[in-house]
Amino acid sequence: MDAWVRFSAQSQARERLCRAAQYACSLLGHALQKHGASPELQKQIRQLESHLSLGRKLLRLGNSADALESAKRAVHLSDVVLRFCITVSHLNRALYFACDNVLWAGKSGLAPRVDQEKWAQRSFRYYLFSLIMNLSRDAYEIRLLMEQESSACSRRVKGSGGGAPGGIENAGPGGPGTPGGGLPHLALKLQLRVLLLARILRGHPPLLLDVVRNACDLFIPLDKLGLWRCGPGIVGLCGLVSSILSILTLICPWLRLKP
Numbered sequence: 224m225d226a227w228v229r230f231s232a233q234s235q236a237r238e239r240l241c242r243a244a245q246y247a248c249s250l251l252g253h254a255l256q257k258h259g260a261s262p263e264l265q266k267q268i269r270q271l272e273s274h275l276s277l278g279r280k281l282l283r284l285g286n287s288a289d290a291l292e293s294a295k296r297a298v299h300l301s302d303v304v305l306r307f308c309i310t311v312s313h314l315n316r317a318l319y320f321a322c323d324n325v326l327w328a329g330k331s332g333l334a335p336r337v338d339q340e341k342w343a344q345r346s347f348r349y350y351l352f353s354l355i356m357n358l359s360r361d362a363y364e365i366r367l368l369m370e371q372e373s374s375a376c377s378r379r380v381k382g383s384g385g386g387a388p389g390g391i392e393n394a395g396p397g398g399p400g401t402p403g404g405g406l407p408h409l410a411l412k413l414q415l416r417v418l419l420l421a422r423i424l425r426g427h428p429p430l431l432l433d434v435v436r437n438a439c440d441l442f443i444p445l446d447k448l449g450l451w452r453c454g455p456g457i458v459g460l461c462g463l464v465s466s467i468l469s470i471l472t473l474i475c476p477w478l479r480l481k482p
Contacts, residue, residue, distance in 0.1 A: 238282040239470045241275050246462030248272035253456040280327035283320055290317035300482060304363050309482065312356035315349045322346035344448065351444035357437045361480075364430055368423045369416075432468050433480040439465040 252268040294313035300306040322345045329337030424431040439461040445451040446458050453461075472479045 234282055236470070236473050238279055239466055239473065241279045241282065243463055243466035243470065245272055245275035245279065246459045246466060248275065248459075249455055250459030250463055253454070253459055257456075277327065277330055280323055280330070283323055284327070287317045287320040287324070290314070290320060297482070305360060305482070308356045308360035308363065312353045312360070315353035315356065319346055319349035319353060322349060347444040347447045351441075351448065354437055354441050354444065357433070358441070361430065361434045361437060364480075365420065365423060365434075368427065368430075369419055372419060372423060429472075429478050429480040432472065432478055436465045436468040439468075 248268050248271050252265060252272065255265050255268060290313045294310050294317065297306060297309040297313060300309065322342050325334070325337060325342050326339060326346060328334040329339050329342070424434070442451070442453050442461040443458055446453040
């Protein structure tokens with residue numbers, strides 16, 4: 224209960240709840256349309272989704288300043304790759320929130336002359352760049368963990384007096400130099416890498432959640448920008464899943480990927 228009280232007191236938590244409800248409405252609207260629901264009910268769901276979207280934009284006023292502050296903190300990270308990916312991601316998020324604020328002003332009637340289509344395209348473009356940087360950061364961290372795990376396994380094998388596992392490091396019979404042995408060798412190596420990746424993600428829940436959340440979010444700007452048409456059903460489902468994962472990281476801060 225204490226965790227829920229702390230969660231509900233955060234404006235970011237309220238925005239995440241609105242986001243989850245918005246994409247749930249998008250998914251529900253697609254399901255109703257597919258099953259031939261009444262036009263009046265579909266219209267009500269679309270209106271509710273529009274109201275939730277406008278409410279989210281209101282809750283995000285001022286988030287550009289927070290994103291810029293996060294970028295300033297990321298500049299001081301010691302790792303060059305992490306510093307670049309996180310800083311660029313936060314800068315793109317700041318621009319995304321700025322475009323979102325302009326869209327809110329246009330939809331609320333404060334700036335009726337705003338070209339909403341143009342600003343929406345800009346907004347999703349910055350959002351896409353931010354997600355690409357987030358996924359690049361995830362891939363880099365996965366690579367570091369895989370290298371550390373491989374080194375640790377090699378030290379354990381050498382310490383126990385055994386040889387290289389699976390014949391990967393030592394090209395024996397069936398290795399790349401043996402006729403007909405190249406494909407089985409590559410298949411075994413790929414299988415071991417996949418198993419290692421699964422073990423690393425299972426052992427690092429914050430990294431796993433961040434990968435899944437960013438991957439789900441990626442479908443949203445791809446669809447809105449017309450780069451990959453997914454349809455409202457896929458967009459609604461991916462947005463709902465990523466929103467639930469974001470809510471989970473707010474309720475359980477230890478699940479948030481750091482830095």
